[in-house]
Amino acid sequence: MTAQVQEPLNIGVLISGSGSNLQSLIDHIEEGTLSAKISLVVSSRPDAYGIERAKKAGIPVLVMNREAYADTSAANQRIADALKVAGAEYVVMAGYMRMVTAEILNAFPDRVVNLHPALLPSFKGAHAIEDAYNFGVKVTGVTVHFANADYDKGPIIAQQPVEVREGEPIEALEERIHSAEHELYPHVIQLLAEGRVSVCPETRKVRISN
Numbered sequence: 001m002t003a004q005v006q007e008p009l010n011i012g013v014l015i016s017g018s019g020s021n022l023q024s025l026i027d028h029i030e031e032g033t034l035s036a037k038i039s040l041v042v043s044s045r046p047d048a049y050g051i052e053r054a055k056k057a058g059i060p061v062l063v064m065n066r067e068a069y070a071d072t073s074a075a076n077q078r079i080a081d082a083l084k085v086a087g088a089e090y091v092v093m094a095g096y097m098r099m100v101t102a103e104i105l106n107a108f109p110d111r112v113v114n115l116h117p118a119l120l121p122s123f124k125g126a127h128a129i130e131d132a133y134n135f136g137v138k139v140t141g142v143t144v145h146f147a148n149a150d151y152d153k154g155p156i157i158a159q160q161p162v163e164v165r166e167g168e169p170i171e172a173l174e175e176r177i178h179s180a181e182h183e184l185y186p187h188v189i190q191l192l193a194e195g196r197v198s199v200c201p202e203t204r205k206v207r208i209s210n
């Protein structure tokens, strides 16, 4: 019997900042625990540290800026075109702080994933860790979901709870949330690479096959 050789999943990664989750994906690929190839990184900001991480790993980068987003639709079209040219099969948002609109979503149906630092549907938005901490929840966490036109409301693929410890400063919670992200995101991308993730057309719930 011949063993099946699985082609690495071609992904494009969208970032806006530090890019620690991009780094985690790069590291897992290098360690051989994630069967993927990052063919393009798109940064919404020219000063994002993640650009350096991508360059160091030899990954091409499309750098956008504020002016490029003045026309949201044109910006999204440009990104979608670049991802297609790169051969991306999935679009992986990793701290990307711009709206992904129809130009990208329609080019990659049920193939745009997002990472959110809270247990959705609680604490949507750009300040999720702080919002959860200030609310006083005892458990928060990390969500990976498919992105759609409804911001932070797409079908949930995986969640990882993170306990809020009594009296801990927000920085300590942030650190543990990021650690959880750095494990959960590569794990989910590997499930995508193995073709084990599907969205039920009727219920829009995600099924992970064995």
Ligand code: GAR
Pocket: 015, 016, 017, 018, 019, 020, 021, 022, 050, 094, 095, 096, 115, 116, 117, 125, 126, 127, 128, 178, 181
């Ligand atoms: C991550 O915590 C990610 O969950 C969050 O931005 C951070 C990016 O960190 N994303 C959102 O809040 C999206 N609403 P990184 O640049 O170090 O990967």
